[in-house]
Every structure is written in C-alpha cells, then in structure tokens.
Amino acid sequence: MELELAAARLAELGHSTRLAIFRILVKAGGQGLSVGDIQQQLDIPGSTLSHHLARMIKVDLLQQQRDGRTLYCQLQFEVVESLLGYLYAECCTADGQPLLAVNKIDSAARC
Amino acid sequence: MELELAAARLAELGHSTRLAIFRILVKAGGQGLSVGDIQQQLDIPGSTLSHHLARMIKVDLLQQQRDGRTLYCQLQFEVVESLLGYLYAECCTADGQPLLAVNKIDSAARC
DNA sequence: ATTTTATTTCCATTTATATGGAATTGTCAA
DNA sequence: TTGACAATTCCATATAAATGGAAATAAAAT
Numbered sequence: 001m002e003l004e005l006a007a008a009r010l011a012e013l014g015h016s017t018r019l020a021i022f023r024i025l026v027k028a029g030g031q032g033l034s035v036g037d038i039q040q041q042l043d044i045p046g047s048t049l050s051h052h053l054a055r056m057i058k059v060d061l062l063q064q065q066r067d068g069r070t071l072y073c074q075l076q077f078e079v080v081e082s083l084l085g086y087l088y089a090e091c092c093t094a095d096g097q098p099l100l101a102v103n104k105i106d107s108a109a110r111c
Numbered sequence: 112m113e114l115e116l117a118a119a120r121l122a123e124l125g126h127s128t129r130l131a132i133f134r135i136l137v138k139a140g141g142q143g144l145s146v147g148d149i150q151q152q153l154d155i156p157g158s159t160l161s162h163h164l165a166r167m168i169k170v171d172l173l174q175q176q177r178d179g180r181t182l183y184c185q186l187q188f189e190v191v192e193s194l195l196g197y198l199y200a201e202c203c204t205a206d207g208q209p210l211l212a213v214n215k216i217d218s219a220a221r222c
Numbered sequence: 223a224t225t226t227t228a229t230t231t232c233c234a235t236t237t238a239t240a241t242g243g244a245a246t247t248g249t250c251a252a
Numbered sequence: 253t254t255g256a257c258a259a260t261t262c263c264a265t266a267t268a269a270a271t272g273g274a275a276a277t278a279a280a281a282t
Contacts, residue, residue, distance in 0.1 A: 011125025016118040
C-alpha cells in the first residue's frame with residue numbers, strides 16, 4: 001500500500017466515533033452488523049453515523065450489503081490487514097531489523 | 112490505551128506528510144534526526160514542518176531534544192508499539208480469535 | 223395504495239486542520 | 253555584540269471535517 005492511501009485510511013480510523021465503529025465491526029466478524037445495530041450501540045443520530053460510514057467506505061475500510069431494507073456493514077479485513085502490515089513494514093529500520101516488539105507478543109494473550 | 116487517545120494518535124499518522132515524517136524517523140532509529148534533516152528530505156517550508164511536528168509531539172508520538180542549536184526528533188517507539196498493540200487487540204473477536212493474519216507473517220519477511 | 227421501517231442525502235452551521243510568509247527565540251562563532 | 257543558523261511561534265487565509273435536523277429514497281408490511 002502506498003503512503004497516501006495508508007494515510008487516508010489511518011485518518012478514518014483516527015476519529016473516536018469511527019474507531020468505535022471499527023471496534024464494533026471487528027467484534028461482529030465477517031457477517032457484519034446492520035447500520036441500525038451500530039447506531040443503537042453508539043447512540044448517535046442516523047445522519048451522523050451515515051456520514052462516518054460513507055467515509056470509511058470511500059477508503060475501503062468497510063463495505064455495505066443490502067438485505068431487504070436492512071444494510072449490513074462489513075469490515076474489509078484484508079484492507080485492515082494490509083494497512084497494519086504497511087505500518088509494521090514501516091516500523092523496520094533500513095537494515096531490516098524490526099524496531100517494535102509487538103511481533104513478539106503472543107496474539108492470543110492480547111485478545 | 113483507551114479509544115480516545117488511540118484515535119488521536121491515528122489521526123496524526125493519518126496525514127501523508129506526517130506519515131512520511133513517521134517513516135523517516137523510524138528509519139532514523141532511536142537516536143532520531145534533526146528537524147533540518149527531516150525538512151531537507153521532505154522539501155517543505157519550515158513552519159509547516161514545525162506545525163506537524165508539534166501535533167505529533169502533542170500526542171506523544173515523538174519527542175524533541177536540543178543539542179546546541181539543533182533539535183533532534185525521536186520517535187516514541189513504546190507509544191507506537193502500544194498504539195499498534197491496541198489496534199491488534201481490537202482486531203480480535205469477542206471470543207478471542209484473532210481475525211487478522213498479520214501475526215502469522217514472519218516479521219523479517221516484511222522488512 | 224398507504225404506512226412503517228431503515229437508511230441516506232441534502233442543507234446549513236460550526237469547528238478544526240493545513241499552509242506558509244514574516245517576525246521571533248535560542249544558540250553558537252567570530 | 254554582531255552575524256549567521258536552527259527552529260519555532262505569530263498571523264492570516266483557505267480548505268476540509270463534523271454535526272444533525274429535515275427531506276428523500278428504498279423496501280417491506282398492512
């Protein structure tokens with residue numbers, strides 16, 4: 001992922017409401033969650049939520065899929081993955097040594 | 112790290128100039144790099160750079176240390192680590208299963 | 223057909239971010 | 253103690269983001 005795109009995606013995660021949406025959608029997993037359910041969890045006006053979702057969709061952090069009159073939001077996990085992968089790649093020195101210890105932490109322990 | 116702080120830090124990384132600064136400082140490692148060196152690499156006006164640095168300092172992504180008339184900028188690696196750690200922790204489902212495959216990628220391979 | 227439900231888009235307003243020239247501060251060297 | 257250098261702060265301006273009520277769209281139920 002090139003820098004501009006990574007920055008754009010990080011900017012979208014860099015807002016407390018949107019980071020909360022991200023969090024909720026991670027917990028929801030692959031099947032996603034309806035806009036209404038998200039709204040209920042966050043307790044914010046529909047239009048505000050809609051704007052935030054639109055922004056996240058624009059940078060491919062999430063996707064929507066309609067089922068009847070309900071719109072389901074699904075996190076684009078591959079995109080999130082590539083974003084985090086980019087950050088990690090950037091967190092290596094020129095000589096290829098990782099500077100962060102996050103890799104060493106057991107993933108299960110963090111959950 | 113709580114959500115608000117994580118969001119604030121992500122927002123600072125979510126700007127192409129600042130992400131470029133981040134990148135440069137990662138490559139520079141622990142000893143850091145002078146403001147002038149960063150400016151030379153980015154080729155932007157000093158005042159603009161200064162504003163960006165100030166923002167990053169405000170959320171503790173970096174630190175400055177004066178040596179004579181030169182100011183050295185050092186990335187706060189522990190902070191970056193905790194931020195990425197937070198994101199990874201959020202990327203686990205409620206039942207503790209990591210949803211991202213980034214952990215499985217060999218860290219050396221990404222550098 | 224009409225109402226209800228789910229969600230978006232339109233619109234206006236407020237607030238924050240980004241940018242960079244000019245003036246300023248801090249430090250060293252002659 | 254003046255001059256140059258490193259970097260910031262001041263200031264003004266332009267642009268973008270955030271917010272939410274009201275109107276519009278889409279789909280289903282009555």
